[in-house]
Amino acid sequence: MALDEYDYKILQILNENSRLSYAEIGRKISLSQSATKERVLNLVENGVIKQFSVDIDFTKLGYGLKVVMSLKFKNDEFKTFLNNLSRFPEIISCKRITGEYCLVAECILADSSHLENLIDRLIPYGIPTTSVQLSEVKVDHFFKRMI
Amino acid sequence: MALDEYDYKILQILNENSRLSYAEIGRKISLSQSATKERVLNLVENGVIKQFSVDIDFTKLGYGLKVVMSLKFKNDEFKTFLNNLSRFPEIISCKRITGEYCLVAECILADSSHLENLIDRLIPYGIPTTSVQLSEVKVDHFFKRMI
């Protein structure tokens, strides 16, 4: 799929607020509702847009501890772990990477005892290295530069 | 803000598809459109929902290389780096963490020469350790367990 400037602008706009109406997006990029809608649907159909999602402040839900967990596995234990991911609701994202560690997981936790509990459940699979997340900057300048 | 089951269900539904209409969300949780709308707006006003966003497949945009970059900084060089983040459009997320590294950054790159270029631009600020992201599992069972 070949994207043009309109598509990139749509992605940028949706990235900032994915609930905007087609009409409103169209107004921002000087395109009719129907044309805008068709472009958005095409972006979804072609898999450029994987999902319309939502960013949540877990602190406000009583989960005040965010942790980046690096994991080392013995043998192919990591496949077993991936199959059992549902036992770890605290893990909201899991990346397989090259290098010293096999996986990096993002974890949402209530407090340090919750963390201790998670580590205990992880140890059968591999060795976790914990880093507490102090702050996060989500940057959205990607699209602005890309165009 | 005290959340009830309705709110959690709304978060779960919006997390899967943030473009659903209030009417449709209301149907799923047996609530009227107006009530559903007010709840969503409250979640936004109280900061539980930080943003309605979109998940993009950067591969489809010609960026076939995703990298997790761990960064070590000398002194307070990391503050300078954060102030100059706009010079690094490849970085879409930046987390300050405890432990051996100060920062973990998610980077979107076209290819390995793009990566080399990024590393060259990073070196003045600190020492980057690169891990290529092989795959990612985004898990959404968090809300289902939370309720």
Added chain:
DNA sequence: TGTGAAATTTAATGGCG
């Protein structure tokens, strides 16, 4: 907080440049 109803705005189609 929630519902229900009326006025406005969008979404969804289809025909056409």
Added chain:
DNA sequence: CGCCATTAAATTTCACA
């Protein structure tokens, strides 16, 4: 590919419980 016009649906607002 995009625009316009039409019908169906959703949003918005407000009165009321």
